[in-house]
Amino acid sequence: xxxxxxxxxxxxxxxxxxxxxxxxxxxxxxxxxxxxxxxxxxxxxxxxxxxxxxxxxxxxxxxxxxxxxxxxxxxxxxxxxxxxxxxxxxxxxxxxxxxxxxxxxxxxxxxxxxxxxxxxxxxxxxxxxxxxxxxxxxxxxxxxxxxxxxxxxxxxxxxxxxxxxxxxxxxxxxxxxxxxxxxxxxxxxxxxxxxxxxxxxxxxxxxxxxxxxxxxxxxxxxxxxxxxxxxxxxxxxxxxxxxxxxxxxxxxxxxxxxxxxxxxxxxxxxxxxxxxxxxxxxxxxxxxxxxxxxxxxxxxxxxxxxxxxxxxxxxxxxxxxxxxxxxxxxxxxxxxxxxxxxxxxxxxxxxxxxxxxxxx
Amino acid sequence: xxxxxxxxxxxxxxxxxxxxxxxxxxxxxxxxxxxxxxxxxxxxxxxxxxxxxxxxxxxxxxxxxxxxxxxxxxxxxxxxxxxxxxxxxxxxxxxxxxxxxxxxxxxxxxxxxxxxxxxxxxxxxxxxxxxxxxxxxxxxxxxxxxxxxxxxxxxxxxxxxxxxxxxxxxxxxxxxxxxxxxxxxxxxxxxxxxxxxxxxxxxxxxxxxxxxxxxxxxxxxxxxxxxxxxxxxxxxxxxxxxxxxxxxxxxxxxxxxxxxxxxxxxxxxxxxxxxxxxxxxxxxxxxxxxxxxxxxxxxxxxxxxxxxxxxxxxxxxxxxxxxxxxxxxxxxxxxxxxxxxxxxxxxxxxxxxxxxxxxx
Numbered sequence: 001x002x003x004x005x006x007x008x009x010x011x012x013x014x015x016x017x018x019x020x021x022x023x024x025x026x027x028x029x030x031x032x033x034x035x036x037x038x039x040x041x042x043x044x045x046x047x048x049x050x051x052x053x054x055x056x057x058x059x060x061x062x063x064x065x066x067x068x069x070x071x072x073x074x075x076x077x078x079x080x081x082x083x084x085x086x087x088x089x090x091x092x093x094x095x096x097x098x099x100x101x102x103x104x105x106x107x108x109x110x111x112x113x114x115x116x117x118x119x120x121x122x123x124x125x126x127x128x129x130x131x132x133x134x135x136x137x138x139x140x141x142x143x144x145x146x147x148x149x150x151x152x153x154x155x156x157x158x159x160x161x162x163x164x165x166x167x168x169x170x171x172x173x174x175x176x177x178x179x180x181x182x183x184x185x186x187x188x189x190x191x192x193x194x195x196x197x198x199x200x201x202x203x204x205x206x207x208x209x210x211x212x213x214x215x216x217x218x219x220x221x222x223x224x225x226x227x228x229x230x231x232x233x234x235x236x237x238x239x240x241x242x243x244x245x246x247x248x249x250x251x252x253x254x255x256x257x258x259x260x261x262x263x264x265x266x267x268x269x270x271x272x273x274x275x276x277x278x279x280x281x282x283x284x285x286x287x288x289x290x291x292x293x294x295x296x297x298x299x300x301x302x303x304x305x306x307x308x309x310x311x312x313x314x315x316x317x318x319x320x321x322x323x324x325x326x327x328x329x330x331x332x333x334x335x336x337x338x339x340x341x342x343x344x345x346x347x348x349x350x351x352x353x354x355x356x357x358x359x360x
Numbered sequence: 361x362x363x364x365x366x367x368x369x370x371x372x373x374x375x376x377x378x379x380x381x382x383x384x385x386x387x388x389x390x391x392x393x394x395x396x397x398x399x400x401x402x403x404x405x406x407x408x409x410x411x412x413x414x415x416x417x418x419x420x421x422x423x424x425x426x427x428x429x430x431x432x433x434x435x436x437x438x439x440x441x442x443x444x445x446x447x448x449x450x451x452x453x454x455x456x457x458x459x460x461x462x463x464x465x466x467x468x469x470x471x472x473x474x475x476x477x478x479x480x481x482x483x484x485x486x487x488x489x490x491x492x493x494x495x496x497x498x499x500x501x502x503x504x505x506x507x508x509x510x511x512x513x514x515x516x517x518x519x520x521x522x523x524x525x526x527x528x529x530x531x532x533x534x535x536x537x538x539x540x541x542x543x544x545x546x547x548x549x550x551x552x553x554x555x556x557x558x559x560x561x562x563x564x565x566x567x568x569x570x571x572x573x574x575x576x577x578x579x580x581x582x583x584x585x586x587x588x589x590x591x592x593x594x595x596x597x598x599x600x601x602x603x604x605x606x607x608x609x610x611x612x613x614x615x616x617x618x619x620x621x622x623x624x625x626x627x628x629x630x631x632x633x634x635x636x637x638x639x640x641x642x643x644x645x646x647x648x649x650x651x652x653x654x655x656x657x658x659x660x661x662x663x664x665x666x667x668x669x670x671x672x673x674x675x676x677x678x679x680x681x682x683x684x685x686x687x688x689x690x691x692x693x694x695x696x697x698x699x700x701x702x703x704x705x706x707x708x709x710x711x712x713x714x715x716x717x718x719x720x
Contacts, residue, residue, distance in 0.1 A: 171658030298531030
């Protein structure tokens, strides 16, 4: 990727590295999603969800859709957190209205041992095509974020076979046969490292690890079965590419209480959901990492004055200084009115300027 | 209730009041539940779930079932957290395999204004009958816990009409029309206070407020829309009856980060789920409250040595001294083998004695 256009708006990358910006950058988790009518149109054209992910052209189309509407400061690869286990042969599909389903859940040590080592440029070549296509189409407008699910999060879906409330199978494995659980998590860590590095080599300019289900663990099990493997991945990532630092964000939903541990694994930034107080988290992590978050996605159901007030609250909670990327604390809900999103984006940019004015 | 038998085992009440005990008492959330074959037999005899709750004889039967099997230190009224909104006319039912469903969800200010004031001895007379029947049948073996859902938790189901992942309607109300949300929560607080006091007058010897969904709020919204109303209830409860203190436990699932705020509302004890470190929570709350918890329910899928080790970990995390009631951090899962529960109960009693030996 020596042909990259220079970045027009690099506020997102600068904020992740705690460098000065003129206003707080933002993007929105699941910003290319069902709340946008143009997304729903492309999605129905593609057929099922995985066909949309597998087509570089369509994945690029939906990645750019929210950028056409809103003044967002980053694009994120349109894909799924579960592409790696799918490439390992578990057979990912999405039942209508349900979550993800694996045709072949992992239920034995033998199945874990047999999991193949994948080459992300082969089995996940469609993702790399999408990254290259999107990066080219962006023409340097904003940076492109690559991502993966965390090993623990991938393992929950692989062992349960889909969504779960109780995590009976994966926790049963963790408590009854921890060595098999560690074997699985280690294999996944290696695969995710290779996958994320391939995304960087294909053009991703920042990386995010989504640990959607780390928050269902007790503190000691979180450190042993989730955080440890995210640390292993961060250690193995390409951190500079094309002469520029590639920042890494780790995000454990429900992990606010473990901020100090998360901040210590060597990532550049951590995501913070809306159940944590951003002031407290910032105090705990000091200057170790930038913070990304932390508006409750449900604020987007409120009228404009309430959105304004809640944006102001989050900005004030982070306070003055560098190192804040504004975001929701979770993916945007499908029933949100896109006009509220426009209001949100403009409010963040407008209201954040005073927090940066005195800093250079 | 002047006819009450003297309590044979009052360790649970003593622990809640941070008084000395010889071993750590325990009970298990949802201990009368689907993991017990005898419960499933009674349930199928009753027909639907609410018929089981409405029959004092059957509710008593299932309440006592786990006590026949295991050496538990408390009984809990068999009922549902949503009886109050059902009595207000919302029409509660349970679809097979689904969660609770309200036939008439609340979707307007007018509907909130029209909610009737209920007399718990009339509209919820079946609950009081069950409390009296169970208390009589217990003959003082262990104390009987009465309970209700918290106002915020009741409101989520009432406004959503059932279970939800996104809380779009209730949070939409909270952010868009906070005065209507407060009107609803205030009405519910008054109704829950009357309901819990009627349970005490019918024979409940301790009370628990289940705030199942307080943890989906941001810290400031939690204090304003959930904790405030639990404080209002605690202020209005009968705290002594038949010459004995009636302890109150508040439990916000996912509320570990707010332990200091929760401990300050005047309850005797707080529940702690497994995502919190019991040592840290105890340090934060000091001597304000006893703590109840905090084993991950999934530990019961593990073999006995792992259960033993995890019990030891929780006991060590609380440490020496008074004020610990052992429990799971959430209701027991339906697929747990009852023999593992027996092992758990005995392990807690056996392993906890050294933590109390030096204290008198």
